[in-house]
Amino acid sequence: MTKVAKKGKIAILKEICKGCGLCVDVCSQGILGLGDEMNSKGYYFSRINSEKNCTGCAVCAEMCPDLAIEVWRKSNISGNSRK
Amino acid sequence: MKKVFERPKSLKDTPSHFCPGCHSGLIHRLVAEAIDYFKIQERTIGVASVGCSVFLYNYLDVDVIEAPHGRAPAVCTGIKRVRKQNIVFTIQGDGDLAAIGTSEIIHTANRGENITVIFINNAVYGMTGGQMAPTTLLGQRTTTSPYGRDVQQEGYPVRMVELLSGLEGSAFIARAAVNKPANLMKAKKLIRRAFEMQINNMGFSMVEVLSACPTNWGLKPLEANRRVEEEMIPCFPLGVFKEKIQGSEDSRG
Numbered sequence: 415m416t417k418v419a420k421k422g423k424i425a426i427l428k429e430i431c432k433g434c435g436l437c438v439d440v441c442s443q444g445i446l447g448l449g450d451e452m453n454s455k456g457y458y459f460s461r462i463n464s465e466k467n468c469t470g471c472a473v474c475a476e477m478c479p480d481l482a483i484e485v486w487r488k489s490n491i492s493g494n495s496r497k
Numbered sequence: 498m499k500k501v502f503e504r505p506k507s508l509k510d511t512p513s514h515f516c517p518g519c520h521s522g523l524i525h526r527l528v529a530e531a532i533d534y535f536k537i538q539e540r541t542i543g544v545a546s547v548g549c550s551v552f553l554y555n556y557l558d559v560d561v562i563e564a565p566h567g568r569a570p571a572v573c574t575g576i577k578r579v580r581k582q583n584i585v586f587t588i589q590g591d592g593d594l595a596a597i598g599t600s601e602i603i604h605t606a607n608r609g610e611n612i613t614v615i616f617i618n619n620a621v622y623g624m625t626g627g628q629m630a631p632t633t634l635l636g637q638r639t640t641t642s643p644y645g646r647d648v649q650q651e652g653y654p655v656r657m658v659e660l661l662s663g664l665e666g667s668a669f670i671a672r673a674a675v676n677k678p679a680n681l682m683k684a685k686k687l688i689r690r691a692f693e694m695q696i697n698n699m700g701f702s703m704v705e706v707l708s709a710c711p712t713n714w715g716l717k718p719l720e721a722n723r724r725v726e727e728e729m730i731p732c733f734p735l736g737v738f739k740e741k742i743q744g745s746e747d748s749r750g
């Protein structure tokens with residue numbers, strides 16, 4: 415992690431992603447976008463445009479049918495709880 | 498930073514075979530989350546139906562038995578009756594549950610068998626190439642209704658939730674969708690509630706989950722997702738249709 419005071423951070427498992435775009439559609443911060451690079455299965459996987467506004471809400475990960483997104487959040491910030 | 502999203506323990510770390518944008522992956526995950534939530538992985542037995550959900554044995558890390566097409570509720574009945582200590586569930590598609598398996602689902606619900614059914618309604622036969630299902634929408638084009646489902650020819654979409662709610666034996670019957678975060682969160686609660694009903698010996702529980710099948714709808718994933726909102730939900734309203742209260746006269750728990 416860099417030292418910038420970011421709230422959230424995500425990682426895309428590009429070999430698992432099928433490029434459906436559901437995550438792109440639900441991110442309120444426009445963090446995600448489908449790229450023009452293919453994974454080994456031939457899918458244009460989801461990419462992080464710019465992470466700096468990521469709130470770590472995990473809505474993208476919740477909506478991903480393939481569990482291709484990992485999310486971290488600063489522990490003192492409340493967001494979408496997984497309860 | 499703390500990791501805030503993790504794969505449920507009872508969902509195997511295996512890439513799924515589901516098509517891009519198919520909601521089945523989401524629904525399988527919600528089932529795994531419910532199993533984790535109640536810490537019942539060790540005593541849960543899944544019954545795989547026939548259709549795209551058949552591979553539940555590849556994804557859910559529980560013991561699984563495979564049933565013939567449509568017969569999963571009957572197989573669940575057998576298992577639960579001899580192994581009451583186990584939690585028994587199935588995931589069925591609409592061709593499986595509402596066509597070839599109509600008889601099994603109706604009588605299992607009517608007998609109030611203490612099992613849980615997760616019903617994936619994607620309005621087509623997915624695995625076999627998108628034929629019309631009982632739940633196909635009016636006007637919906639499929640490979641066997643190329644001009645759109647016509648009420649004169651094929652009748653109306655069957656609403657299984659409404660049908661099964663009317664049976665005295667059913668204990669918890671609900672319908673959910675996973676097309677957007679708010680609906681997904683509700684679906685998560687309802688699926689959890691369905692398992693809770695079984696744990697509390699309340700009898701038959703079923704959650705129907707509306708699901709996109711981009712491949713057989715001939716739509717891109719986001720278009721298919723939108724169709725759930727714009728066309729499916731108006732035909733198949735969401736909510737809890739029946740819920741027996743524990744300790745009440747008509748409950749078994």
Ligand SMILES: Cc1ncc(C[n+]2csc(CCOP(=O)(O)OP(=O)(O)O)c2C)c(N)n1
Binds near residue numbers: 547549592617
């Ligand atoms: C007795 C029998 N008849 C027909 C089939 C062929 N078959 C396999 S999957 C399927 C349809 C499944 O559709 P659905 O239940 O809607 O599930 P989905 O694939 O959409 O998830 C059929 C007819 C079969 N396997 N067994």
Ligand code: SF4
Binds near residue numbers: 426434460479481
């Ligand atoms: S929702 Fe998942 S599979 Fe779909 S594009 Fe996003 S990361 Fe990829």
Ligand code: SF4
Binds near residue numbers: 514519710713
């Ligand atoms: S055919 Fe339809 S239901 Fe089956 S995996 Fe593909 S999108 Fe999902």
